[in-house]
Amino acid sequence: MSARSGPRRPAGLGATTRAGLKPAIFVTLVSVLAVVVAAIASAPFRSSTNVESLLFQMAPLLLVAAGQATVILIAGIDLSVGSMMSLATVLAASGSAFGNSAVAVVAVVLLVGAIGGLANGLGVLSGVNPLVMTLATMAVFRGVALLVLGQPGGSVPSGLLTPLTNVYGHVPLPFVVALVAIVLLWFATAETRWGRSLYATGADERHAASAGLPVRRTILTAYLVAGLFAALGGLALVARIYSGDPLVGDPFALDSITAALIGGIAVTGGRGSVLAVVPAVLLLSLTDNLLNLFGVFSYWQYVAKGVILIVTLWGYHAAGSPSGLLAMARSGWRARDARAARGTKA
Amino acid sequence: MLRIHDAVSRRLLGLLAIAATLVAVAGCGSSSTSSKPAAKANPNGKFTIGYDVYWLGNSWSVQLAEEFKAAAARDQGHIKDVVYTQSDNQVQKQISNIQSMIARKVDAIIMTPISPTASVPVIEQAKRAGIPVILVAAQSNTTDYASDVRADDVVFGRTGAQWLVDTLHGKGNIYALNGLAGYSTDTLRFKGAQEVFKKYPGIKIVANAHAAWDTAQAKTAVSNMLASHPNVDGVWSQGGAMTLGAIQAFKAAGHKLVPMSGENSNGLMKAWKQLIDQGDTSFDSIGVVNPTWVGAEALTQTLDVLEGKPVKKDDLVNPAPITAKTLDRYARPDLPDSFWVNTKLGDADVKKLFAR
Numbered sequence: 250m251s252a253r254s255g256p257r258r259p260a261g262l263g264a265t266t267r268a269g270l271k272p273a274i275f276v277t278l279v280s281v282l283a284v285v286v287a288a289i290a291s292a293p294f295r296s297s298t299n300v301e302s303l304l305f306q307m308a309p310l311l312l313v314a315a316g317q318a319t320v321i322l323i324a325g326i327d328l329s330v331g332s333m334m335s336l337a338t339v340l341a342a343s344g345s346a347f348g349n350s351a352v353a354v355v356a357v358v359l360l361v362g363a364i365g366g367l368a369n370g371l372g373v374l375s376g377v378n379p380l381v382m383t384l385a386t387m388a389v390f391r392g393v394a395l396l397v398l399g400q401p402g403g404s405v406p407s408g409l410l411t412p413l414t415n416v417y418g419h420v421p422l423p424f425v426v427a428l429v430a431i432v433l434l435w436f437a438t439a440e441t442r443w444g445r446s447l448y449a450t451g452a453d454e455r456h457a458a459s460a461g462l463p464v465r466r467t468i469l470t471a472y473l474v475a476g477l478f479a480a481l482g483g484l485a486l487v488a489r490i491y492s493g494d495p496l497v498g499d500p501f502a503l504d505s506i507t508a509a510l511i512g513g514i515a516v517t518g519g520r521g522s523v524l525a526v527v528p529a530v531l532l533l534s535l536t537d538n539l540l541n542l543f544g545v546f547s548y549w550q551y552v553a554k555g556v557i558l559i560v561t562l563w564g565y566h567a568a569g570s571p572s573g574l575l576a577m578a579r580s581g582w583r584a585r586d587a588r589a590a591r592g593t594k595a
Numbered sequence: 596m597l598r599i600h601d602a603v604s605r606r607l608l609g610l611l612a613i614a615a616t617l618v619a620v621a622g623c624g625s626s627s628t629s630s631k632p633a634a635k636a637n638p639n640g641k642f643t644i645g646y647d648v649y650w651l652g653n654s655w656s657v658q659l660a661e662e663f664k665a666a667a668a669r670d671q672g673h674i675k676d677v678v679y680t681q682s683d684n685q686v687q688k689q690i691s692n693i694q695s696m697i698a699r700k701v702d703a704i705i706m707t708p709i710s711p712t713a714s715v716p717v718i719e720q721a722k723r724a725g726i727p728v729i730l731v732a733a734q735s736n737t738t739d740y741a742s743d744v745r746a747d748d749v750v751f752g753r754t755g756a757q758w759l760v761d762t763l764h765g766k767g768n769i770y771a772l773n774g775l776a777g778y779s780t781d782t783l784r785f786k787g788a789q790e791v792f793k794k795y796p797g798i799k800i801v802a803n804a805h806a807a808w809d810t811a812q813a814k815t816a817v818s819n820m821l822a823s824h825p826n827v828d829g830v831w832s833q834g835g836a837m838t839l840g841a842i843q844a845f846k847a848a849g850h851k852l853v854p855m856s857g858e859n860s861n862g863l864m865k866a867w868k869q870l871i872d873q874g875d876t877s878f879d880s881i882g883v884v885n886p887t888w889v890g891a892e893a894l895t896q897t898l899d900v901l902e903g904k905p906v907k908k909d910d911l912v913n914p915a916p917i918t919a920k921t922l923d924r925y926a927r928p929d930l931p932d933s934f935w936v937n938t939k940l941g942d943a944d945v946k947k948l949f950a951r
Binding site for chain 1: 678679680681682683685686687688690691692694695697698699700710711712713715716720724736776777778779781782
């Protein structure tokens with residue numbers, strides 16, 4: 250059945266996993282190099298304040314980018330994740346409504362994340378373009394977040410805040426949770442039947458359907474995962490802002506897409522590895538962190554991130570694994586369908 | 596239902612590579628933090644000051660930063676270096692910026708909290724590291740800052756509202772123009788206004804809109820309000836640019852102007868002056884002042900803190916509002932609408948700012 254899902258993955262999903270990870274080696278090396286150079290060059294970078302700050306900063310983006318990567322793998326997109334994160338923070342900050350119980354708050358946040366994700370999935374299944382559907386829910390989630398909490402504030406139950414802000418050595422708990430969640434998600438995408446269906450759906454929906462894969466259920470669960478991970482990302486944000494903020498998640502909608510693309514998830518779907526968002530997020534966070542420490546004016550951070558995005562995409566292209574927009578330019582839908590069709594006959 | 600492939604070892608290698616990266620990052624923080632006691636006063640020293648520009652997205656925030664820069668240039672005798680960061684109105688970014696200043700061990704940090712709650716942990720963190728934090732133009736829900744220089748937003752809202760009520764003799768239909776939902780400035784100014792309006796049952800807010808402190812958005816909003824509620828006696832606006840938009844909307848609809856509260860923005864000052872010169876008696880306004888020079892005042896406070904001089908913890912500056920009588924002193928027809936009057940910037944600095 251793996252042979253049917255396209256000529257690029259003739260040897261089954263293990264090969265896909267490898268193929269997804271191999272291009273990420275470049276980003277991984279660059280980020281490791283950046284860490285080493287920075288650690289040698291800058292004393293403030295080595296300080297525990299900075300390391301904890303960096304890891305706290307990475308946790309929410311790691312989570313939301315992993316969810317985004319899952320949706321992009323099925324050739325979708327989720328613009329609503331940023332507003333979902335904001336919504337998660339204001340729910341967490343309305344702890345008194347849930348009896349100030351940490352468990353209840355986490356349950357409500359995750360439930361809302363799941364419902365939001367399901368709503369996106371159902372919308373997409375009903376035929377609405379993912380960009381349009383999630384643009385709409387982005388507005389809805391933001392509105393609900395503002396209705397829950399009209400301004401930054403609220404109070405997070407201490408039973409939730411204390412563990413959230415816990416730091417082991419210099420590693421914050423949200424960062425550990427983010428890593429574990431990503432590894433689990435990566436395992437599910439790479440090694441389970443659901444993961445196979447995910448890649449096949451992303452490569453060619455019609456084809457996956459004709460191969461008997463549960464395409465609709467896969468699309469639904471992919472958006473569900475994105476919603477859940479955005480909600481988790483919101484909780485990781487709470488660990489940073491100790492409160493709720495109805496607008497705090499806004500930048501994450503685009504940042505999560507950037508991270509997924511730098512991690513080598515093809516914007517056309519079906520290619521890449523969820524695990525690769527880890528070095529991508531590290532690279533993005535390092536860019537901000539280092540330019541800050543070296544006193545470079547922050548507008549250059551945007552320029553730098555844009556350049557990194559383009560350069561890494563060229564890198565994937567050169568490595569023979571075109572990703573992101575380059576993939577789109579190189580192989581349109583029709584061309585890919587044709588290749589996929591040839592792959593079936595072969 | 597998992598299917599493990601023979602390539603598992605290779606995948607684990609990839610995983611290990613990534614794990615190694617993270618261990619490398621985490622390992623960097625091995626040097627332990629010793630929390631310094633509060634910085635010792637140093638009357639004759641030269642200091643490194645961290646200034647976080649919270650935003651450069653509107654003319655007020657730009658002029659705020661310029662006031663600080665000009666003051667820092669005037670006071671070079673006390674300053675070794677100023678470390679600037681820019682937060683782009685993003686809470687997350689501001690936290691990272693402040694933490695990078697703590698890591699760089701600056702002597703003091705000046706910041707405009709984007710969120711009163713999200714800024715709390717980082718201000719406490721700076722205090723633990725022995726770095727005094729001076730807040731400018733906004734507040735934070737902690738007491739761990741050294742000083743906070745700002746115009747009180749509740750007083751701001753109240754001043755405009757009280758003037759409007761007095762001008763209307765406590766009776767009439769009014770429009771309310773607010774800023775952006777989700778921002779504390781917006782909430783606090785409206786709160787101040789509502790405190791006043793509640794005391795006067797004759798005052799009715801017949802329409803209320805968020806117009807983002809923006810002239811064009813206010814013009815659209817007020818045009819719609821005039822269509823649905825043409826019986827209006829006054830406008831309470833929590834921003835000068837929005838008041839200007841309201842004037843334009845009234846004129847476009849051919850509606851007689853009404854008293855409108857405002858702010859110290861030059862655009863409103865110019866329009867107001869023009870109306871007086873034209874002999875329009877139906878309009879009146881008040882320029883409630885949200886001074887950009889708190890940026891300069893914050894530097895004074897910072898140096899006082901560093902030199903061990905006593906400072907006011909909450910330095911609330913609400914200068915006397917601009918009225919029709921004092922308007923001529925402030926209006927600057929030679930400068931653009933985006934200029935904020937009642938500045939401490941020198942004329943040369945102002946010209947330079949608007950020559951760009």
